[in-house]
Amino acid sequence: MLKRRTAFVxxxxxxxxALVNAQSVMPVPAQITKLSGSLVxxxxxxxxxxxxxxxNVSSAVQRFLQRLxxxxxxxxxxxxxxxxxxxxxxxxxxxxxRAIPSAAEDESYTLExxxxxxxxxxxxxxxxxxxxxxFLQLVELGGNGxxxxxxxxxxxxxxxxxxxxxxxxxxxxxxxxxxxxxxxxAMVKMNVLHWxxxxxxxxxxxxxxxxxxxxxxxxxxxxxxxxxxxxxxxxAERGIRVVPEFDMPGHTTSWFVGHPELASxxxxxxxxxxxxxxxxxxDPTKETTYRFLDTFIGEMxxxxxxxxxxxxxxxxNGKQWSAxxxxxxxxxxxxxxxxxALQAYFNRRLLAILKKHGKKMIGWDEIFHSDLPKDIVxxxxxxxxxxxxxxxxxxxGILSHGYYLDHIKSAAFHYAVDxxxxxxxxxxxxxxxxxxxxxxxxxxxxxxxxxxxxxxxxRTAAIAERLWSLSATMNVDDMYRRLEVASRxxxxxxxxxxxxxxxxxxxxxxxxxxxxxxxxxxxxxxVKNYERGRTRQYTQLTPLNRLVDAVRPESDAAREFAAMSDxxxxxxLRLWAGNHALLLPIxxxxxxLQEIEPLSKNLSDVAEIGLRLLQKNRQPFSxxxxxxxxxxxxxxxxxxxxxxLMVVPTIKRMFEAAQKGRE
Ligand code: ACM
Numbered sequence: 053m054l055k056r057r058t059a060f061v062x063x064x065x066x067x068x069x070a071l072v073n074a075q076s077v078m079p080v081p082a083q084i085t086k087l088s089g090s091l092v093x094x095x096x097x098x099x100x101x102x103x104x105x106x107x108n109v110s111s112a113v114q115r116f117l118q119r120l121x122x123x124x125x126x127x128x129x130x131x132x133x134x135x136x137x138x139x140x141x142x143x144x145x146x147x148x149x150r151a152i153p154s155a156a157e158d159e160s161y162t163l164e165x166x167x168x169x170x171x172x173x174x175x176x177x178x179x180x181x182x183x184x185x186x187f188l189q190l191v192e193l194g195g196n197g198x199x200x201x202x203x204x205x206x207x208x209x210x211x212x213x214x215x216x217x218x219x220x221x222x223x224x225x226x227x228x229x230x231x232x233x234x235x236x237x238a239m240v241k242m243n244v245l246h247w248x249x250x251x252x253x254x255x256x257x258x259x260x261x262x263x264x265x266x267x268x269x270x271x272x273x274x275x276x277x278x279x280x281x282x283x284x285x286x287x288a289e290r291g292i293r294v295v296p297e298f299d300m301p302g303h304t305t306s307w308f309v310g311h312p313e314l315a316s317x318x319x320x321x322x323x324x325x326x327x328x329x330x331x332x333x334x335d336p337t338k339e340t341t342y343r344f345l346d347t348f349i350g351e352m353x354x355x356x357x358x359x360x361x362x363x364x365x366x367x368x369n370g371k372q373w374s375a376x377x378x379x380x381x382x383x384x385x386x387x388x389x390x391x392x393a394l395q396a397y398f399n400r401r402l403l404a405i406l407k408k409h410g411k412k413m414i415g416w417d418e419i420f421h422s423d424l425p426k427d428i429v430x431x432x433x434x435x436x437x438x439x440x441x442x443x444x445x446x447x448x449g450i451l452s453h454g455y456y457l458d459h460i461k462s463a464a465f466h467y468a469v470d471x472x473x474x475x476x477x478x479x480x481x482x483x484x485x486x487x488x489x490x491x492x493x494x495x496x497x498x499x500x501x502x503x504x505x506x507x508x509x510x511r512t513a514a515i516a517e518r519l520w521s522l523s524a525t526m527n528v529d530d531m532y533r534r535l536e537v538a539s540r541x542x543x544x545x546x547x548x549x550x551x552x553x554x555x556x557x558x559x560x561x562x563x564x565x566x567x568x569x570x571x572x573x574x575x576x577x578x579v580k581n582y583e584r585g586r587t588r589q590y591t592q593l594t595p596l597n598r599l600v601d602a603v604r605p606e607s608d609a610a611r612e613f614a615a616m617s618d619x620x621x622x623x624x625l626r627l628w629a630g631n632h633a634l635l636l637p638i639x640x641x642x643x644x645l646q647e648i649e650p651l652s653k654n655l656s657d658v659a660e661i662g663l664r665l666l667q668k669n670r671q672p673f674s675x676x677x678x679x680x681x682x683x684x685x686x687x688x689x690x691x692x693x694x695x696x697l698m699v700v701p702t703i704k705r706m707f708e709a710a711q712k713g714r715e
Pocket of ligand 1: 366367416433
């Protein structure tokens with residue numbers, strides 16, 4: 053068996069051997085050698101597994117076969133007994149892996165695809181999982197049905213920590229949202245779900261020790277302990293760790309609804325409904341606080357088997373502390389010079405509790421303090437600089453600055469952010485090793501279970517690639533080409549980022565005739581960074597049902613328009629120029645669409661300008677006309693309904709080029 057494989061692989065290498073980009077695999081594997089020919093995928097496809105008794109490998113292969121069947125429509129494919137000669141894919145896993153992944157698993161694999169069979173080799177189940185995802189992404193339709201091109205791949209991650217934070221607090225995210233996102237993460241080889249479980253706006257886990265936490269802090273929207281166990285097992289099957297975050301001592305209003313005695317100022321407290329940074333913080337001076345946390349963390353430590361426990365630690369404004377005479381006295385007695393020193397004291401106490409329950413600490417930038425031991429992990433939301441400074445002092449870190457999905461930046465923007473940025477700091481090899489990876493962050497002020505997938509995907513696949521692939525993998529055009537393919541595949545694994553778009557547009561239009569609405573929606577993006585919160589007062593109870601909630605974070609159409617030939621541009625500009633007249637009747641009958649009437653008009657207006665600029669043998673514009681057109685373009689560049697028209701910069705550039713040229 054092995055002999056046959058070696059023979060055909062050698063033969064194929066002699067035929068063709070070239071290093072190429074993978075077809076559409078995302079993240080790009082470390083090394084690919086493309087060979088000639090391809091492996092046909094048909095109803096005789098069978099997988100044999102040799103896994104030294106690791107049952108989790110066979111169940112991974114079963115899930116793989118279901119995915120392959122869904123991808124190809126061929127439903128008779130099967131898993132054969134190990135050693136059967138008729139297999140098409142031979143999966144070899146060298147060692148039995150633990151059921152729950154640790155933070156340092158070997159995820160490497162090799163995949164050799166020949167014309168008669170393929171072999172996937174890995175040391176651990178985690179490598180098998182990553183290799184199976186690669187195989188699925190290599191399946192193509194063409195020529196004579198489905199096939200995988202012959203090649204050899206040798207692959208392993210650049211960073212060990214490749215995470216996605218999901219905030220289930222500001223907006224409630226039921227288990228099915230978490231599970232489908234775990235499937236998406238597995239597809240792009242991410243391995244940490246950072247589950248943000250407590251916030252001012254919600255406490256989302258059942259506590260049997262302190263039931264008032266979830267009973268009074270969640271509006272009834274919390275995960276039962278059975279559900280948590282189910283999600284942790286689901287993630288582990290896919291080689292994904294689950295790191296829970298209980299944010300302390302700030303961001304804790306929801307805890308205090310049931311337990312005001314934990315706070316630094318007397319209650320009563322209510323679940324916070326607004327967004328922002330709030331004053332309530334735990335009282336770090338009371339022994340009762342630590343007794344409570346010891347019991348609570350003990351309970352949660354059993355529920356979440358990962359070795360790390362995230363304590364948050366961000367954005368403590370210290371107002372409640374500075375307003376309390378007892379707390380000021382305590383600070384003085386303990387030589388704690390400021391509130392940051394008081395927070396460091398709190399963290400040291402917390403660290404002892406975590407250690408007692410067998411956990412390592414991870415927290416946001418603000419926990420960084422030279423007193424803490426070096427096995428904590430600092431998660432940087434403030435930038436590569438603080439990450440590098442931590443690494444120089446021997447602290448491990450992960451990067452999230454630049455990976456905030458709620459900032460609604462492009463995939464290209466996130467793709468350019470590297471956890472190890474050599475332009476910011478010169479780190480030795482040893483210091484670089486302290487940087488474990490990064491996490492995309494999906495903060496949930498402006499996402500609901502309906503549109504969260506579209507904020508996470510497909511952009512997170514670009515971040516996943518940054519964290520998995522070699523640092524030299526930087527071709528943005530190729531990234532976008534593969535991102536489009538990955539986006540369709542992500543929908544196949546159960547995500548709803550594409551289907552929810554159409555669904556929400558149909559709801560806004562009140563019918564399935566959405567062409568003019570979609571023509572506009574395709575070329576707009578939500579405003580960036582924290583601008584949305586400045587446009588009006590939002591709370592947890594504000595419905596997220598407007599066009600800004602339906603549209604995608606990144607307009608592919610606008611990006612493609614910028615790169616088009618004049619002839620192709622002209623065609624689109626004609627469509628947009630006539631679009632306002634078609635959209636107006638739909639806008640007039642939909643209360644939620646009224647706000648976008650000026651946006652729709654702006655699109656048609658700038659399209660008219662674009663058409664005029666592309667006119668052959670055009671008379672130069674008069675000075676007066678130039679000034680009028682400039683005003684129209686400037687007006688169209690301002691946001692309407694928290695939306696930006698993304699084709700304006702390109703038309704502005706065309707206008708400016710015309711000024712520099714003939715006029
Ligand atoms: C954070 O964004 N406050 C972690």
